[in-house]
Amino acid sequence: MSLKEDIFELISQTLDVDKNELKEDISLYDSIGVDSTEMVELRVVIKKKLGVELEQGEVTNKHTPNQIAEMVESKK
């Protein structure tokens, strides 16, 4: 799986949402209404599963899955 696919899988599993509801270029807030605590959980899971630490504020629910994948890629 590509990193982008990993991120999609991880978001859908962590937040218990259908992968089809996620859109590459639509923010997590606009596509599936991700709230601030869910973003904390996503950061924790990204750190655990992918070994990349994203700071609070660096990644928010206004980011798209593509943007998150790019941030993770750049820190790997």
Add this chain to the structure above:
Amino acid sequence: MKQRIAITGIGVVSPAGLKKETFWANLKAGRSFVDEITRFDAKLYPSRIAGQVHELDHYTHLSGRLIKKIDVFSHMALVASDQALSDAKIDLDNIDKNRTGVFMGNALGGWLFAETELRDLYMEGREGVSPYMASAWFPAAPQGQVTIYYGLKGYSKTVVADKASSSLAIWYGARVLNDKKNDFVIAGGMEAPVTPYALLCANTCGNLSKSNTDPRTAYRPFDSGRDGFVIAEGSGMVMLEREVQARQRGVDIHGFIKGIGFSSDGVDRKDYAQDTSALEYAINECLKDCQWSKEDVDYICLDGEATQIGDILEVKALKNVFNSKLGNIALSAPKSMFGNLLGAQSALDLIATLLSMKHGLVLPTINYQTKDPQCDIDCTPNQAVSREINKALIIARGRGGINVVLGVEKE
């Protein structure tokens, strides 16, 4: 209060049913819903029985995504609130959400969620703790969850006052409506004490029944063999609004919140004062607030703690206030059928009383076998009795004597 505050919606999540119709049918039949605790191994606890809610998942309207973020006490509050909104025929798209608030009572917080996360904190360190812990465990969490779920932005509060929490919350909500600060209020309480730590705390307090071998007869208020109350989990919510508005909307009115009296014994952090003047003061203040005479009261929903001393003191206070008139008032403790929901109990007592008013039936105090000369009242033993109820008092006593008496009137 200048305004009459109407109750236009009812929501119930209780060991005796998860809809008001089921709740009423079960209580009317005088059945017990107290059972052995099955959620975890409780065999080492002195009291290991409770009124438990078993079918929440069957009745829920929440997504798995939300359920995993909240404690079960918020889950129960959300289900009960949804019922209350629907019973009151509230169209959420056509109300002013800035003027709709939530007033809830709770005593313990959400320990089922908290215990698991604290275990992870000590086992795995900081990163083992769910980010949802911060917003899941505290007593006001259900208030937040309900307001977020429905987008309600009006003035809201959570009251923590042990077993009197939800009476105070309901009153607080009614007062805010009276002051015209809100147009709608969801009021009530929720409690989830059937967890290893919460049960331990409740046991440490020492007022629980240890009649574990026969759970269904364990909670027996006013019976000479009583040995304490039984805890229970659940939630009760009512929809409140000003009478004028309810009439304009043309919805059914279940009853009215009329008045309140409160006091504190103020002598011990756990035990009641032996002198019953504080409880008597609360009853008298409620009568005054309702503008009722002692003869006006048809029914009193009793606290019925079922400790030896608790029941004696409650009876003594009632006799001192009502004297010979007490014999004309129907008395009972319907909670003997499902347990005491602590911070949510008065909301359930209010709902049971409203349904009793509607059906003209006094619910019984079950498990009453042997008379105690020091509790020689007619507590409507074991079987419901037909009687018109127009005006009722609901007594709630928290630890150390937090006394709250709520006055309710029939439509």
